[in-house]
Amino acid sequence: MAEQVPALADEDIVDQLLRDWARERPDLDVSAMAVVGRLLHLGGLLQARAGERLREHGIGYTELDVLATLRRSGAPYRLSPTALRKSVLLTSGAMTACLNRLEQRGLISRTPDETDRRSLVAMLTDRGVRLIDQAIASHFSAAEQAVDGLDRNERAELARLLRKFRLQLE
DSSP states (O other): OOOOOOOOOOOHHHHHHHHHHHOOTTTTTTHHHHHHHHHHHHHHHHHHHHHHHHHTTTTOHHHHHHHHHHHHTOOTTEEEEHHHHHHHEEEEEEEEHHHHHHHTSSSSSEOOSOOOOEEEEEEEOOHHHHHHHHHHHHHHHHHHHHHSOOOHHHHHHHHHHHHHHHHHHO
């Protein structure tokens, strides 16, 4: 087994992985993995941190996503399950299960749709509004802490590049 070279102070785990692959498979271009590997690693770290923060509010990331989608829809904070599903990218079954959990906890109510009495709409309760307002403030605070080492211009440039990257994948 090859000896691992110690990482430099300004290197991350991906640098080590790239060095290993460059040594073992010099025929591979590792430049794309320098980006994708970091994005995957960062995604995992950020999701874990978000999960910890959200546990303080008694919800998971999917529940946050649904409650936040209802909250940002504006008063009366009401959407059809189909509109919610499109916004949070859940399957029909997963959305139903999530809405059931939120309803059981008194965070949403489901009422007949005014335009189609055959279907139900999900609506935030007062308790749900209070919870999501607290949880989203905590979530935004965590995001602020996560990018604290970047100045305003770096944040804008990173956001621009990530948007470009995401749109290119669709």
